[in-house]
Amino acid sequence: MRSIQPKILIIALLFVCLANIAQAQKMRIAVAANAQFVAKKLAEEFKKETNIDVGLIVGSSGKLTTQIEQGAPFDVFLSADMKYPQELADKTLTIDQPRIYAYGQLIMWTLNKDAKLAKPSDLTQPVFHKIAVANPTLAPYGEATIQALDKLKLTDPLKDKIVYGESIAQVNQYLLSGATEVAFTAKSIVLDPDQADKGKWVEVNPKLYQPIAQGVVILKSSIGKNLSDAQKFYTFLFGSKAKNILKAYGYK
Numbered sequence: 001m002r003s004i005q006p007k008i009l010i011i012a013l014l015f016v017c018l019a020n021i022a023q024a025q026k027m028r029i030a031v032a033a034n035a036q037f038v039a040k041k042l043a044e045e046f047k048k049e050t051n052i053d054v055g056l057i058v059g060s061s062g063k064l065t066t067q068i069e070q071g072a073p074f075d076v077f078l079s080a081d082m083k084y085p086q087e088l089a090d091k092t093l094t095i096d097q098p099r100i101y102a103y104g105q106l107i108m109w110t111l112n113k114d115a116k117l118a119k120p121s122d123l124t125q126p127v128f129h130k131i132a133v134a135n136p137t138l139a140p141y142g143e144a145t146i147q148a149l150d151k152l153k154l155t156d157p158l159k160d161k162i163v164y165g166e167s168i169a170q171v172n173q174y175l176l177s178g179a180t181e182v183a184f185t186a187k188s189i190v191l192d193p194d195q196a197d198k199g200k201w202v203e204v205n206p207k208l209y210q211p212i213a214q215g216v217v218i219l220k221s222s223i224g225k226n227l228s229d230a231q232k233f234y235t236f237l238f239g240s241k242a243k244n245i246l247k248a249y250g251y252k
Contacts, residue, residue, distance in 0.1 A: 026055035027222075027229040028073065030064045032080035033134075033169035034104055034141055034186035035214070037194070038249040039078060045245060046236050052229045060167035062138030068093060068219060075222035075230040078214070080104065080168075080186075081140035085215040094217040101237050102251035104212035105187040106144050109175060111199035115182075118202060120152055123161070123182060130180035131161045132171040139167050140212055145184040148208035187250030214251075 031039040036058045043054040057064070057074065065084040068074060069091065077094075078101070079085045085098030110117055116125065123131055134142030142164070149155040165171040168185050175183035176198075190201045216237060222230045236242055 025226065026053045027075050027226045027233065028055045028057060029076040029078060029233070030057045030059070030068065030072070030074040031078045032061045032064065032214070033058050033139070033167035034080050034188060035078055036169060037192035038188050038246060038251070041245050041249070042237070042242055045241060046233055049236065049241070050229075050232055052232065054233065058167075058169060060135065060138040061140055062135075063166065068221070071221070073221050074219055075226045076233060077217050077219060079140075079216070080212065080214055081143075082213050082215040083140070085217045088217060088219070093220055095220060095222070096218065098215035098217045099238075100213045101216045102214045102246045104141065104214055105206065105250055105252070106141060106148065106204040106209060106212065107185060107187045107190060107201045108182055108204060109172075109185050109190055109199060109201040110182045111175065111178075112181065113200050115200065117182065117200070120148060120154055120204065120208075123154070124157055128181050129161060130163050130174075130182075131158060132165055132174040132180040132183040132185075133162050134168050134171050134184070135164050135166055140214075141168050141184070141186055142171075144209035144212055145204075147210060148204050151208045191248070191250045 039056055043056060047053060061079045061081060061084045065087060068077060068088060077085060082098055088094050089097050108117060116122060133145045136142040136146045146155065149158065163174060163180055165174055171183045171185055172189055174180045189195060218230045218234055
């Protein structure tokens with residue numbers, strides 16, 4: 001009996017530790033890469049207001065959707081469009097129907113402040129060898145980029161220059177690492193304080209692509225305290241403080 005009791009004690013302590021870990025699990029928000037910086041700011045302000053910690057998981061909207069469909073334990077999904085959240089809602093994986101929380105804006109970004117870059121047709125210049133674009137099948141901003149290039153009849157002339165990234169985050173990395181001279185990315189990226197004064201950027205005429213309506217949903221995988229926290233964040237997202245933050249990052 002003496003040899004068994006320590007084992008029982010160890011097992012009991014293990015269960016207590018696991019229970020504490022479960023209770024300490026942060027509320028998890030899956031964030032489309034275009035919103036990674038503004039989401040961080042929103043999370044900081046949300047914590048100041050509620051003392052609730054938020055964990056951010058960043059990726060392309062398409063890849064995050066696949067992970068959610070495969071059972072990833074996220075609580076909230078901030079997508080770069082409405083298509084992917086609606087797909088999840090149609091599969092009854094969300095608490096409610098998706099709701100638009102912001103409209104994104106597409107820009108061209110280069111680290112060369114002296115580059116003659118005012119419109120997409122300027123990319124045909126020999127000085128631009130590589131252009132980063134998010135995968136249009138996974139990232140709504142990539143889809144918007146191709147829509148714009150198609151309308152301007154530039155897709156074919158630029159096809160040999162285009163380098164596809166899985167998400168806006170990878171597109172930005174291609175540019176910042178010097179792998180490309182230009183990146184089609186989200187306006188919210190270049191308005192982040194950490195990116196200030198890095199090169200120059202130009203807005204892409206919004207008439208050239210479908211409005212980038214970005215949707216949010218609370219996921220059915222959210223339970224217990226996390227569900228309560230997720231609902232509080234959802235309410236916060238549509239409040240005046242969050243709207244001002246989104247506006248400061250270039251969202252409409």
